[in-house]
Amino acid sequence: MRYLPKSPTERQEMLDAIGVKSIEELFSTIPEAYRLKKPLNLPGPLSEAEVVQYFEARAAENSTGYTSFLGAGVYSHLRSVVTDAILLRGEFLTSYTPYQAEISQGTLQAIFEFQTLMCQLTGQEVANASMYDGSTATTEAVLMAERVTGRRRVLVARSLHPEYREVLRTYAKNSGLHVEEISYSAKGVLDPGALKAALKDDVCAVVVQSPNFFGAIENLAPVAEAAHAAGALLVVAVAEALSLGLVKPPTAADIVAMEGQSFGLAPSYGGPFVGVIASREKFVRQMPGRLAGQTTDLDGRRGFVLTLATREQHIRREKATSNICTNQALCALAATVHLSLLGKEGIREMAGQNLAKAQFALSELEKIPGVKRSFAAPFFNEFAVELPRSVKMVNAELLKSKIVGPFVLGTAYPELSKHALVCVTETTSRAEIERFTAAVKAALERPL
Amino acid sequence: MGYPTQYRYTKEHEWIDAKGDTATIGITDYAQHELGDVVFVELPAAGSKLVAGKTFGSVESVKAVSEIYAPANGQVVEANGALQGKPETINTDPHGAGWLVKIKLSNPGEVSALLDAAAYEAYIEEKKKEASA
Numbered sequence: 001m002r003y004l005p006k007s008p009t010e011r012q013e014m015l016d017a018i019g020v021k022s023i024e025e026l027f028s029t030i031p032e033a034y035r036l037k038k039p040l041n042l043p044g045p046l047s048e049a050e051v052v053q054y055f056e057a058r059a060a061e062n063s064t065g066y067t068s069f070l071g072a073g074v075y076s077h078l079r080s081v082v083t084d085a086i087l088l089r090g091e092f093l094t095s096y097t098p099y100q101a102e103i104s105q106g107t108l109q110a111i112f113e114f115q116t117l118m119c120q121l122t123g124q125e126v127a128n129a130s131m132y133d134g135s136t137a138t139t140e141a142v143l144m145a146e147r148v149t150g151r152r153r154v155l156v157a158r159s160l161h162p163e164y165r166e167v168l169r170t171y172a173k174n175s176g177l178h179v180e181e182i183s184y185s186a187k188g189v190l191d192p193g194a195l196k197a198a199l200k201d202d203v204c205a206v207v208v209q210s211p212n213f214f215g216a217i218e219n220l221a222p223v224a225e226a227a228h229a230a231g232a233l234l235v236v237a238v239a240e241a242l243s244l245g246l247v248k249p250p251t252a253a254d255i256v257a258m259e260g261q262s263f264g265l266a267p268s269y270g271g272p273f274v275g276v277i278a279s280r281e282k283f284v285r286q287m288p289g290r291l292a293g294q295t296t297d298l299d300g301r302r303g304f305v306l307t308l309a310t311r312e313q314h315i316r317r318e319k320a321t322s323n324i325c326t327n328q329a330l331c332a333l334a335a336t337v338h339l340s341l342l343g344k345e346g347i348r349e350m351a352g353q354n355l356a357k358a359q360f361a362l363s364e365l366e367k368i369p370g371v372k373r374s375f376a377a378p379f380f381n382e383f384a385v386e387l388p389r390s391v392k393m394v395n396a397e398l399l400k401s402k403i404v405g406p407f408v409l410g411t412a413y414p415e416l417s418k419h420a421l422v423c424v425t426e427t428t429s430r431a432e433i434e435r436f437t438a439a440v441k442a443a444l445e446r447p448l
Numbered sequence: 449m450g451y452p453t454q455y456r457y458t459k460e461h462e463w464i465d466a467k468g469d470t471a472t473i474g475i476t477d478y479a480q481h482e483l484g485d486v487v488f489v490e491l492p493a494a495g496s497k498l499v500a501g502k503t504f505g506s507v508e509s510v511k512a513v514s515e516i517y518a519p520a521n522g523q524v525v526e527a528n529g530a531l532q533g534k535p536e537t538i539n540t541d542p543h544g545a546g547w548l549v550k551i552k553l554s555n556p557g558e559v560s561a562l563l564d565a566a567a568y569e570a571y572i573e574e575k576k577k578e579a580s581a
Contacts, residue, residue: 285488285490285508310508310509310510310511310512310513311508311513315511315512315513316512316513319513319515
């Protein structure tokens with residue numbers, strides 16, 4: 001059968017073959033009251049030239065020439081044209097599951113390399129072939145901990161990304177999982193006293209993000225110790241994966257849930273993102289999603305196959321470990337190519353530039369009267385500052401100078417209404433940082 | 449492979465060998481054949497309660513993960529630890545060394561209500577006919 005729109009003749013042939021008079025008749029089981037009796041409200045067809053014109057006009061509406069100091073879970077980083085060149089090869093463009101190893105060696109090898117890179121970065125033993133994004137990876141990590149421990153209470157740091165917490169709550173709402181939040185200390189990290197008070201032997205996991213939503217780097221070893229003493233697992237979420245170029249890998253974690261957008265994926269409106277789950281080998285059978293494994297063929301040559309897929313939904317239906325299905329293979333490929341281009345030295349250098357530029361931006365901001373650093377904990381490329389005026393008002397002023405201002409922390413943390421979350425990456429030049437701090441100073445000095 | 453006449457069987461393809469108030473449970477030759485090469489077995493710890501008709505573990509083959517259902521009510525006395533290192537024993541000796549758990553029966557009388565070897569063999573013959581039809 002040709003995959004082409006059906007002509008009226010072909011439609012009639014099909015209707016005759018199944019003994020139905022009209023297409024309408026196929027819907028006769030739907031009660032009259034629920035049937036749409038008019039055509040869908042869609043614009044008419046356009047010619048090719050009109051379609052091109054339409055999209056060119058939409059593209060021209062994009063704003064350009066802005067400098068951004070907004071991070072909060074999405075990060076702007078340099079990308080090489082090589083990544084796109086490889087990504088857009090037809091052989092890779094389908095993200096559909098490579099079940100047939102005979103025809104999918106390239107895709108499977110790329111996935112295997114992605115898993116290897118994720119293990120090396122996170123210090124874990126096994127990583128899967130990717131998740132939707134950091135938020136769903138975090139939730140899947142919690143569900144994994146629930147399966148491992150058989151417990152149903154989870155303690156989540158309030159300094160975990162607010163949207164990650166929302167996704168977790170959505171999953172938990174009707175599944176009997178009980179989510180509790182643990183406050184942050186004056187330093188901007190998990191409050192050890194609050195954790196200790198809440199940790200009982202019915203907790204399946206403690207979830208901490210590092211660097212956390214405020215940009216602060218958590219001291220994971222004592223959190224892991226406390227969690228393990230109570231028989232719970234430690235889930236570490238990483239929203240800014242580039243931090244692993246400098247920060248010690250979260251080896252104390254039992255499960256690492258990560259957002260990989262920083263590796264070769266541009267911060268577009270609405271994504272795309274790519275999630276990562278990495279864990280200890282002993283928990284591999286409780287991992288969601290799929291894994292590519294390395295093996296040898298009949299002639300002893302190296303080859304790759306999907307492995308441990310027996311718990312996935314195409315086999316287990318409703319009893320599957322997870323309903324995660326078609327994954328982010330193309331985005332995972334982008335991350336793999338990006339990291340291969342950067343290499344060990346490159347990622348360290350890139351991360352180092354982020355740290356240095358963020359430190360410089362903080363020192364410049366602290367020179368402005370009334371601007372104070374919010375938290376004392378060490379940070380990577382993002383930090384919070386308290387402003388003497390409304391952050392929203394300052395941002396409105398910055399926008400006039402084509403600067404996208406920092407995240408307004410008050411939107412997610414009412415108690416931090418005057419605090420701004422500033423992100424500085426390697427993409428921002430020293431001159432742009434100085435232009436930003438000067439614009440902040442001007443906005444704060446402007447008569448009301 | 450024959451089906452021992454002293455065992456009782458379920459339609460979910462488990463066998464149970466009861467002696468007094470203790471019993472040994474495994475999966476049948478038919479079940480292991482349908483599953484293919486077994487690569488991993490998940491079993492309950494000693495002391496766990498088994499509820500007749502409910503799942504108590506799983507057997508993973510290269511094809512699929514299958515639940516194991518309890519043929520009778522009871523409490524686990526011992527799980528077959530040898531299967532962790534050699535899960536393929538379930539394929540080679542399903543009615544013997546491939547046993548899964550030993551339990552203390554809550555109600556030894558209920559075992560006799562299960563299928564005997566002849567009834568089970570008749571049942572799987574029917575299954576095979578259905579599959580080839």
